[in-house]
Amino acid sequence: MQNAISNSSLWRPWTPITQQTNSMRIVEAQGNRVRDAEGNWYLDGISGVLNASCGHGHPRLIEAATLQFQQLVHYDPMVSSHDPAETLASRLAEILPGELSETCLLNSGSEATEAAIRIALQYWRNIGEDRNRVITFEAAYHGTTFLAQQLSGLPFTVSEWAPPFPIDHVVLPASPRAVRTEEGADALIAEFERALRSGPPAAAVMVEPLLGLGGCVVLPAGFLARLRELCDRHGALLILDEVFCGFGRTGRMFGFEHEGITPDIVTMSKGISGGYLPLAATTVTSAIKESFTREPVAQGLRYGHTTGGHAVASAVANAVLDVMADEKLVENSATQGATLLEGLRQLESSPLITDVRGLGLVVAIETDTSESAAAIATAAAQAGVMTRHERGVIRIAPPLTITTDDTVELLETIGTAVAVASAADR
Numbered sequence: 001m002q003n004a005i006s007n008s009s010l011w012r013p014w015t016p017i018t019q020q021t022n023s024m025r026i027v028e029a030q031g032n033r034v035r036d037a038e039g040n041w042y043l044d045g046i047s048g049v050l051n052a053s054c055g056h057g058h059p060r061l062i063e064a065a066t067l068q069f070q071q072l073v074h075y076d077p078m079v080s081s082h083d084p085a086e087t088l089a090s091r092l093a094e095i096l097p098g099e100l101s102e103t104c105l106l107n108s109g110s111e112a113t114e115a116a117i118r119i120a121l122q123y124w125r126n127i128g129e130d131r132n133r134v135i136t137f138e139a140a141y142h143g144t145t146f147l148a149q150q151l152s153g154l155p156f157t158v159s160e161w162a163p164p165f166p167i168d169h170v171v172l173p174a175s176p177r178a179v180r181t182e183e184g185a186d187a188l189i190a191e192f193e194r195a196l197r198s199g200p201p202a203a204a205v206m207v208e209p210l211l212g213l214g215g216c217v218v219l220p221a222g223f224l225a226r227l228r229e230l231c232d233r234h235g236a237l238l239i240l241d242e243v244f245c246g247f248g249r250t251g252r253m254f255g256f257e258h259e260g261i262t263p264d265i266v267t268m269s270k271g272i273s274g275g276y277l278p279l280a281a282t283t284v285t286s287a288i289k290e291s292f293t294r295e296p297v298a299q300g301l302r303y304g305h306t307t308g309g310h311a312v313a314s315a316v317a318n319a320v321l322d323v324m325a326d327e328k329l330v331e332n333s334a335t336q337g338a339t340l341l342e343g344l345r346q347l348e349s350s351p352l353i354t355d356v357r358g359l360g361l362v363v364a365i366e367t368d369t370s371e372s373a374a375a376i377a378t379a380a381a382q383a384g385v386m387t388r389h390e391r392g393v394i395r396i397a398p399p400l401t402i403t404t405d406d407t408v409e410l411l412e413t414i415g416t417a418v419a420v421a422s423a424a425d426r
């Protein structure tokens with residue numbers, strides 16, 4: 001039957017219904033490139049859904065999935081555990097610092113947020129303290145389950161329903177460019193201090209190491225270390241959302257490593273399985289898990305999903321860690337990212353560009369208007385480079401497998417796209 005509102009029966013998320021027609025269709029992906037239905041190949045400047053960190057069609061990841069499919073697809077996590085999940089949880093405990101050793105495996109970043117908040121709130125009850133207030137950035141994005149969405153104050157995702165517990169949003173006190181300065185850092189930490197002081201004691205502060213969907217805002221050096229210290233002073237748990245930054249995206253295995261801190265809870269998804277299969281993890285300290293042995297919650301965590309920690313997804317995640325080590329992808333992210341950032345910074349002389357910022361292999365180009373960002377992204381796509389833009393910010397986050405030649409191509413194409421958009425703007 002003919003669909004009255006679009007030429008497709010597929011309801012795509014985050015896309016206005018009236019704009020769902022005539023969209024591009026991606027039919028193939030290999031290495032760092034993707035092909036559309038018309039046969040055009042693109043350099044993938046956005047790693048699929050910001051998750052294809054090992055590139056597309058990696059033979060070792062396909063082999064790991066195939067072998068696991070043949071041996072055991074999955075089994076009820078309530079009845080039994082299985083080797084891929086056990087191995088993954090212990091490998092995460094090895095690569096995460098301090099006492100971060102207890103992992104729940106889930107399917108999506110939103111579920112990881114959901115688990116982190118439920119665990120944090122339940123922890124305070126377990127130890128007999130009445131804390132349920134959560135503090136996040138207004139420009140945060142922690143996902144879109146009902147609870148995760150409540151944490152964001154971003155206009156495009158803000159929830160229409162009241163949250164089940166108090167949430168305070170910290171507004172960036174300056175522009176993304178100004179917030180990176182020493183004064184910006186002081187002003188930002190003062191905002192968090194104010195949020196922690198005002199109102200009842202906070203249960204948790206949840207932040208991303210870099211505000212991904214909130215405009216790729218690079219937080220000032222020293223911010224996370226100072227926030228850790230603030231949380232300790234106020235007794236609040238610090239939750240780091242590594243869904244976007246984790247697994248090498250920022251040039252370190254985890255974004256918080258840039259500051260040498262140890263969070264109380266870490267959420268992960270996207271790069272954990274290289275985007276090959278849905279997977280997420282929430283890792284907490286042993287002290288937090290231990291609190292769940294007490295009455296009345298001695299039955300443990302009352303949260304989980306049928307396919308959480310799916311055996312094939314977990315097997316792929318174990319292979320991702322091997323590939324990352326063998327191909328030195330964290331190191332490549334740092335070196336290629338530095339070249340990319342330095343090259344794109346040359347574009348700041350264009351009147352269309354107001355800021356270029358980044359960390360590792362996530363670089364954002366902020367433009368003067370949403371129209372400029374759209375024009376640059378369109379010109380880049382026509383020249384064979386896929387990027388993503390939202391609210392005037394173009395985001396570039398290629399696979400960590402990007403080569404030096406790919407980086408040169410990216411820089412040349414984006415440079416030409418800015419020139420094309422500038423000429424059209426005159």
Ligand SMILES: Cc1ncc(COP(=O)(O)O)c(C=O)c1O
Nearest residue numbers: 108109110141142143212243244
């Ligand atoms: C920082 C961050 N947290 C959480 C999420 C939600 O993850 P998912 O889309 O897998 O639910 C995202 C998704 O982009 C994210 O960037």
